[in-house]
Amino acid sequence: MRRRFALLRYAPLLRRCFLLLAAAAAAFDARAALEAATAADAWLSNGTAPATWSITREAQLEHFQLLSEGTAKSVRAATFKRRRVIVKSDRSSAHVHAFRGGKADAAAASVAAMHRSELRAELVYLEYLRGLPGVPDLLGGWVDGAGVTYVVEDAGTPIHVVHHDSRMKDVNKYMMLARRRPLGVARAILDCFRSFSEIGGFFLDDFAPHQFAFSGAPGSPRPPRLYLVDGPKALAGRSPVSDLIAAMPKPHALDARERACESDDDCPGTSRQHCCCCPHKESTGVMAAECAGRRRLVHHNEHTACADGSRGSPESKGLCNPRKRCVPLSSRTHSFDVGAKAWLLPFLADSADRGKRPRTATFLRHLAANMSYVGPWRRASFSDAIAMLDAFNRSLDGGEAA
Ligand SMILES: Nc1ncnc2c1ncn2[C@@H]1O[C@H](COP(=O)(O)OP(=O)(O)O)[C@@H](O)[C@H]1O
Ligand SMILES: [Mg+2]
Numbered sequence: 258m259r260r261r262f263a264l265l266r267y268a269p270l271l272r273r274c275f276l277l278l279a280a281a282a283a284a285f286d287a288r289a290a291l292e293a294a295t296a297a298d299a300w301l302s303n304g305t306a307p308a309t310w311s312i313t314r315e316a317q318l319e320h321f322q323l324l325s326e327g328t329a330k331s332v333r334a335a336t337f338k339r340r341r342v343i344v345k346s347d348r349s350s351a352h353v354h355a356f357r358g359g360k361a362d363a364a365a366a367s368v369a370a371m372h373r374s375e376l377r378a379e380l381v382y383l384e385y386l387r388g389l390p391g392v393p394d395l396l397g398g399w400v401d402g403a404g405v406t407y408v409v410e411d412a413g414t415p416i417h418v419v420h421h422d423s424r425m426k427d428v429n430k431y432m433m434l435a436r437r438r439p440l441g442v443a444r445a446i447l448d449c450f451r452s453f454s455e456i457g458g459f460f461l462d463d464f465a466p467h468q469f470a471f472s473g474a475p476g477s478p479r480p481p482r483l484y485l486v487d488g489p490k491a492l493a494g495r496s497p498v499s500d501l502i503a504a505m506p507k508p509h510a511l512d513a514r515e516r517a518c519e520s521d522d523d524c525p526g527t528s529r530q531h532c533c534c535c536p537h538k539e540s541t542g543v544m545a546a547e548c549a550g551r552r553r554l555v556h557h558n559e560h561t562a563c564a565d566g567s568r569g570s571p572e573s574k575g576l577c578n579p580r581k582r583c584v585p586l587s588s589r590t591h592s593f594d595v596g597a598k599a600w601l602l603p604f605l606a607d608s609a610d611r612g613k614r615p616r617t618a619t620f621l622r623h624l625a626a627n628m629s630y631v632g633p634w635r636r637a638s639f640s641d642a643i644a645m646l647d648a649f650n651r652s653l654d655g656g657e658a659a
Contacts, residue, residue, distance in 0.1 A: 312397030378509030379488025391449025412484035413472030451639035458496025596628030
């Protein structure tokens with residue numbers, strides 16, 4: 258009861274924050290964003306770089322250093338005018354070489370096009386949401402014999418370590434920042450998710466700490482920032498940009514339509530590292546064996562993404578509601594994630610405790626609970642959560658100390 262009265266005290270502030278956030282959301286021009294994203298995607302075929310790009314040639318960069326090599330792209334750090342930038346190159350031509358042995362070129366090209374879809378979807382995400390908090394600035398790119406390369410701002414330190422990166426020691430930075438500025442980090446997380454998920458209509462099912470990078474220091478006057486550095490998927494039918502992505506040779510999109518079902522098995526779930534479950538549909542490989550044997554999840558990503566009691570929402574496991582309709586994935590699915598993944602809000606609440614901020618810890622647990630109700634319609638949206646956080650921060654004497 259007392260807690261409810263405490264929240265009522267913030268009502269006028271909450272209203273003001275809601276209005277401000279509504280104005281910010283209105284400022285996002287989806288039509289102009291779609292035009293820009295379409296132009297960036299067309300660059301791959303017509304070679305015309307958008308006017309906003311300041312890098313169009315490899316020769317503009319120096320001091321390359323390999324960070325990681327995934328299936329779709331290799332990632333390097335470099336410098337541009339002495340500033341560190343991140344360079345991502347398409348690896349689809351490598352796949353073409355591997356595939357070619359005796360096959361027709363047309364088939365090889367179609368394999369390359371499939372792999373390139375992932376990269377195209379990331380370009381579309383970056384250009385569609387350009388300028389929003391938590392979205393790395395796309396600085397440019399070029400196409401040469403080796404394939405497509407694009408360059409983004411260095412978003413900082415991954416929440417978790419990245420292979421080949423000499424900054425292994427930075428793994429503790431997130432911990433230190435969270436302890437000193439739990440509300441600042443929470444705000445950065447909410448801003449980032451609000452941008453890509455609530456405004457953009459994207460969804461991250463490759464859900465792991467290393468997909469996010471952060472910047473900020475405990476004593477800095479600048480607020481901490483969190484960025485989603487890897488390209489998320491589109492929720493089909495949920496935003497104007499999803500059609501563009503859904504039309505690619507391998508759509509980087511997830512099904513989020515309402516549909517009829519008899520049981521949970523009829524409803525699409527997400528990946529294991531997102532739902533923190535053994536999806537009922539998964540049937541092959543090591544993962545299935547692990548699930549069958551109820552063994553601990555050992556895969557690096559899943560281990561860190563789902564460790565320490567992290568939970569996924571009911572609909573991310575595939576959920577048929579009593580009216581025999583699948584509960585669709587949505588931005589509220591990510592509300593649940595932020596409230597229930599151990600490395601997001603619960604971690605910040607524990608960090609606030611460790612930093613001797615009991616009121617902040619209580620508030621963050623309360624916020625996490627509001628974001629992770631079983632029913633998606635009851636969960637706080639990211640805009641709601643930001644308004645609550647800002648109101649709470651203002652209620653502290655002088656706000657959160659840096
Ligand atoms: N803009 C960026 N700023 C800082 N680090 C980044 C950035 N982009 C990628 N990285 C680092 O490189 C790693 C791999 O990049 P990512 O785009 O996720 O490739 P992949 O698709 O192979 O997973 C990330 O986990 C992150 O640590
Ligand atoms: Mg990644």
